Amino acid sequence: MAYQNITAATEDGVAVVTLNRPDVLNALNQTTMNELVDACEGFDRDEAVRCIVITGAGRAFAAGADIKEMAGASAPQMLAGYRFQQWERIRKITTPIIAAVNGLALGGGCELAMLCDIIVASETAQFGQPEINLGIMPGAGGTQRLTRAIGKYRAMEMVLTGRPIPARQAEAWGLVTKVVPPEVVLDEAKGMAREIAGKAPVAVRLAKESVLKAFDTHLEGGLDFERKCFYLLFATEDRAEGISAFLEKRKAIFKGR
Amino acid sequence: MPDTIIVEQSGGVMAITLNRPDVLNAVNDQMAGELRDTLRQGTRDAAVRCVVITGAGRGFCSGQDLRDRAGGPTSYREHLHATYNPVISLIRTMEKPVLAAVNGVAAGAGCSLALAADLRVASERASFIEVFSRVGLVPDSGSTWFLPRLVGLGKALELAYLAEPVDAQEALRLGLVNRVVPHEDLMAKTMDLAQRLAAGPTRAYGLTKRAMTYALRSTLEDALDYEAHMQEVAGRTADHREGVTAFLEKRQARYEGR
Incomplete structure (x- = not known):
């Protein structure tokens, strides 16, 4: 499928999806979201792809939803639309996704970054939920994922004032794990993605699922889930290979079996 | 076209001359705005590979034009954020060399402006005064950040507390300026250095x-x-x-x- 608003490429088990409407700071309109979902689902089905990186072309990661598109929408239209189903579909991707936040991540752009599993940011990046300035509020996970990531009081300040925070602040608050110069943010994310791509694929997927489970279950349920995933991995060839390689002091070769 | 500053561009060098000589190039809101816009343009223009800031007439820059502030808005904080701070930030984040050719007195925010540059070439007639305490204020426009880094905390506090002029030779000894040159050679020497830097990587x-x-x-x-x-x-x-x-x-x- 040829995309209009994104580009997608794979290399060494790593897929890179680039939001590519730099003239509108990669605003997330319906076409962009459709293409993003299509690309991510395609990569999720592709066994050769072990990690996905999402980034933005130009100055922004994504400066939010396409405001023009929402300008004429009524509440029933927003409710009936499938707008948010696309976000759910990205949430269900089992391959790890790294956001390489190269610049502004505002509103939907911040929510998209938070939908990813790891966030690496340029030192020039900014994160914000400015919806309140438009008389609305975050609608694609902003109030939930931001709160879980940085805590109630910080999330409340960001959501109620609409003020963005710089990358280093986001790092100090735990939203971002690594801040690097803008020129190397994609390299950094790709390097991390290659590292993950070199691990045992089944273990990676179950580990991702298990970490995410921590957000919607109580501790006992989460621990039970974790233990079952852990037992399950003992049925894989990769687990036997991983342990032999460790004991033989060599690099493991994982096959995803 | 700005009218409180003169902007000349040649051979990769953007030379900015503060041009209100009758008030020793004191900064009013218009000048701060024009300086900010010009520096922003210099930042974006790939043809600009070095920036020089100097003053017309006897002074480099005497800082805030107090007449301009009379009866103005009451918040000093908001005024700084709107005027001087963007200028200082642009100079510090612009990824090309910025030189100050200090032709005379650099006082208050004018001193901060000189200190914000990467390198300072001073005329023998230059002097630096952290004049703020004389009117019961705190050094601003970056002076609290630049001074202790350039001269050490003890000297920085002395300069800020006493608000006495530091002449060019003393400034050189303290490390406040990089070079001191005869007054009549100031622009030629600074432009030589600027051209050299503009031809660099x-x-x-x-x-x-x-x-x-x-x-x-x-x-x-x-x-x-x-x-x-x-x-x-x-x-x-x-x-x-x-x-x-x-x-x-x-x-x-x-x-x-x-």
């Missing part, structure tokens, strides 16, 4: 400035890591390839700033 200079700025607030470990990133970026520039080629061919490198 601009990206590498810019990355060097970024790395040192970063290092000022980091640990050695973080600075080493950051340097490695900067080197990765510099290593991909055309100027680096040209520098290596020229070295091997035993000729002068011709840098293009990319």
